[in-house]
Amino acid sequence: MTTNQNNWTKSSWKNFTALQQPNWPDQDGVDNVLANLSLLPPLVFAGEIRSLKEVLAKAVKGDAFLLQGGDCSENFSSVTAPNIRETLKILLQMAVVLTYAGGKPVVKVGRIAGQFAKPRSSDTETRDGVTLPSYRGDMVNEAEFAEKCRIPNPKFMLKGYNMAASTLNLLRAFTRGGFGSLQRVQAWNQEFVEHSPMGRSYDRIAKQIDQAIRFMGTIGIPPDTPQINQTQLFTSHEALLLQYEEALTRKDTITGDWYDCSAHMLWIGERTRQVDGAHVEFLRGVHNPIGIKIGPTYELDDIKGLIEVLNPENEAGRITLICRLGVKKVEKVLPPLLREMKHEGFNIVWSCDPMHANTYTATSGLKTRSFNDILSEITCFFESHWSEGTIPGGVHFEMTGNNVTECTGGARNINDEELANNYLTTCDPRLNAEQSLEVAFQIADMIRS
Numbered sequence: 001m002t003t004n005q006n007n008w009t010k011s012s013w014k015n016f017t018a019l020q021q022p023n024w025p026d027q028d029g030v031d032n033v034l035a036n037l038s039l040l041p042p043l044v045f046a047g048e049i050r051s052l053k054e055v056l057a058k059a060v061k062g063d064a065f066l067l068q069g070g071d072c073s074e075n076f077s078s079v080t081a082p083n084i085r086e087t088l089k090i091l092l093q094m095a096v097v098l099t100y101a102g103g104k105p106v107v108k109v110g111r112i113a114g115q116f117a118k119p120r121s122s123d124t125e126t127r128d129g130v131t132l133p134s135y136r137g138d139m140v141n142e143a144e145f146a147e148k149c150r151i152p153n154p155k156f157m158l159k160g161y162n163m164a165a166s167t168l169n170l171l172r173a174f175t176r177g178g179f180g181s182l183q184r185v186q187a188w189n190q191e192f193v194e195h196s197p198m199g200r201s202y203d204r205i206a207k208q209i210d211q212a213i214r215f216m217g218t219i220g221i222p223p224d225t226p227q228i229n230q231t232q233l234f235t236s237h238e239a240l241l242l243q244y245e246e247a248l249t250r251k252d253t254i255t256g257d258w259y260d261c262s263a264h265m266l267w268i269g270e271r272t273r274q275v276d277g278a279h280v281e282f283l284r285g286v287h288n289p290i291g292i293k294i295g296p297t298y299e300l301d302d303i304k305g306l307i308e309v310l311n312p313e314n315e316a317g318r319i320t321l322i323c324r325l326g327v328k329k330v331e332k333v334l335p336p337l338l339r340e341m342k343h344e345g346f347n348i349v350w351s352c353d354p355m356h357a358n359t360y361t362a363t364s365g366l367k368t369r370s371f372n373d374i375l376s377e378i379t380c381f382f383e384s385h386w387s388e389g390t391i392p393g394g395v396h397f398e399m400t401g402n403n404v405t406e407c408t409g410g411a412r413n414i415n416d417e418e419l420a421n422n423y424l425t426t427c428d429p430r431l432n433a434e435q436s437l438e439v440a441f442q443i444a445d446m447i448r449s
């Protein structure tokens, strides 16, 4: 038993304060949906969750590297084959760049197939004197600023499950059915990136991989070996809507352990990680790998308390600390955290989220992040680990495979005025495909083995 099962049931979280839950207007509707969800098949399987934990255990020691990324908030209307394919493609491209440089396996985890619920800083939003409930993600209500759209609708939880299922279905087909084969590494390069400096650098690596595969073929290693022909993308989202997560929580018939089968990995957000809160209570009893977001105002004792509750046996691969400290603070607030966790001997995957504490409002009024801030936070994250003798184990991005203009800077130097050209996110600004690849090349320089 590696989690803390004392007095835990999949609904024991109800005895604790659950922040950031929707005010559903219709309790019968919620109960019906939850009853329905709890009978539906799991989205992922316990065995897969265990394999993710095993590779994350390697990232604790520096023998693997975690690449986690995807939308801030997935939208039902964006669940289309091209969008899913483009997200997968850019994650695969980044993984190739990082694997090639780092010489170790890259664990690919999407913010995908379930990232439909969002914590908000305020329960309400006011525009031009009109106040409505905040948009809390497509699994709760609609983004459009209209009264009827903002009323939480429990049927959206069911729709979220179905959207996650069809996304996973396509991802499984792509990753197992040849699309993710290293033989297609060149084909993952995207049209609008191909002719950029990033696209050309990528193409050089792709050609070398191609040659290596041909060489292996010559000496008798067939290209249809699973290591070449298949890949794996794990799924993750913020475990925010506890009713939904509970309904997808199942007992594994092989081990008798509980798993939240809505995704392989779940994380607790910066706003819901109270050690005596409902989110921590729920997650302590499921055996999935857990991410914990840590912002710049963390208290060391809170983080220690969280780890003790969530990982009492110090199992490697169980806890990923996702640090989102901000370019201005990271240098000051990361080292004490690294030191203390090292001193405690905790097994941790250290991941850097250079997005969430670097958000600002551009002159146009759009929420954005600057590519340089993102890069500087990552650089400082790596340098802090090197000087403390700890291991930078991964990165966490809000990104898309599409050609959006949501973050400023990067090779094309998107400026404030250009943000409106293709600004599509309903929540936080994402790196576009080219910026994502660029950031991967910069990290590659830091992890080159």
Ligand code: PEP
Binding pocket: 072, 119, 268, 269, 270, 271, 293, 294, 324, 356, 428
């Ligand atoms: C997120 O990852 O989209 C998010 C809301 O993060 P955080 O909890 O770190 O603010």
Ligand code: CO
Binding pocket: 072, 073, 356, 398, 427, 428
């Ligand atoms: Co976000």
